[in-house]
Amino acid sequence: ASLFGRVNNAKIKNILLLNVLVVSSSSGGMGGLIAIAQNMEEDSIYNCHVKGIINESVQSIFRIGGIVGLCYSNFYAINKCTFEGAIYGGNSSYTGGIVGEARTSIKNSYAKGKIEISYSGSSTPDRIGGVIGELGEDKECSHCYSLVDINTNGSSVGGLVGSTQDGATILKCWARGNVKGGNYVGGLVGRLYYVDRVNMCYSTGKVEGSGSNVGGLVGGASNPAKVTNSVWDTETSGQTTSAGGIGKTTAEMKDPQTYIDLGWAI
Numbered sequence: 001a002s003l004f005g006r007v008n009n010a011k012i013k014n015i016l017l018l019n020v021l022v023v024s025s026s027s028g029g030m031g032g033l034i035a036i037a038q039n040m041e042e043d044s045i046y047n048c049h050v051k052g053i054i055n056e057s058v059q060s061i062f063r064i065g066g067i068v069g070l071c072y073s074n075f076y077a078i079n080k081c082t083f084e085g086a087i088y089g090g091n092s093s094y095t096g097g098i099v100g101e102a103r104t105s106i107k108n109s110y111a112k113g114k115i116e117i118s119y120s121g122s123s124t125p126d127r128i129g130g131v132i133g134e135l136g137e138d139k140e141c142s143h144c145y146s147l148v149d150i151n152t153n154g155s156s157v158g159g160l161v162g163s164t165q166d167g168a169t170i171l172k173c174w175a176r177g178n179v180k181g182g183n184y185v186g187g188l189v190g191r192l193y194y195v196d197r198v199n200m201c202y203s204t205g206k207v208e209g210s211g212s213n214v215g216g217l218v219g220g221a222s223n224p225a226k227v228t229n230s231v232w233d234t235e236t237s238g239q240t241t242s243a244g245g246i247g248k249t250t251a252e253m254k255d256p257q258t259y260i261d262l263g264w265a266i
Helices: 256-261
Strands: 004-008 012-024 034-040 045-056 068-079 082-089 099-107 110-117 126-129 132-135 140-142 145-152 155-158 161-164 169-171 179-181 189-192 197-199 207-209 218-221 231-233 246-248
Touching: 034 045, 126 145, 126 189, 132 140, 155 179, 155 218
Parallel strands: 004 034, 012 045, 034 068, 045 068, 045 082, 068 099, 082 110, 099 132, 099 140, 110 145, 126 155, 132 161, 140 169, 145 179, 161 189, 169 197, 179 207, 189 218, 231 246
Antiparallel strands: 126 132, 126 161, 155 161, 155 189
8 A cells, every 4th residue: 555565674765756646445554655664774765755645445554654654763764755745544543744653763854734534433543643643662753844734533643743652752843734633632742651852843733622631732741841942832723731842922933032042043
């Protein structure tokens, strides 16, 4: 259910896919470029771009990404990649604009468009993000951004990252898409676990949640103090609270002094 179904210790570089339509009729990972990538080295998915539609049609597929569904690596395997388009799913947990389940670090990448996931069965989709569905243990997302609008009844939904695992880091990233979900919904991150760290990030999109743990920047966090030097727009988000971060007015968000005071290099 991708251009490449499964790759192992491969290099996929300098590819542009236009007018893509990926539709699957069987269970398994999905991606605009790669469904499953294993044992990937540094920059092994590099300068790859997908524009089009990914339509999960059987409501049983986990790990869906605009570039790659599932990626394993001890390095920054994904670098300078983009997705522009739409992702539609049913019970599609681990869904992201770039990568559904990131067992790798990722940098210098962005996604724009929309993710729509709706399921009426007994289980609820979760881990849905504008760039990453779930960021794995001790992995890092840096210098990435999202212009993805997310509409789902699922949980752990974030404008940039849906959920994280222990020791993950999100650094110098931002999200401006609107986010709608159930529990654990945030403009940047839906749910942060344990010692996960967010630093020098911001979000501005509207945030709506039908359940608990809904926040302007972060929906829920085990340790909100690990969210540092990061802000969200209390007016455009419609949220005055967050599990970490500092709420600012729209005027303050547009003022360079806000970021200078936080130690950003502007």
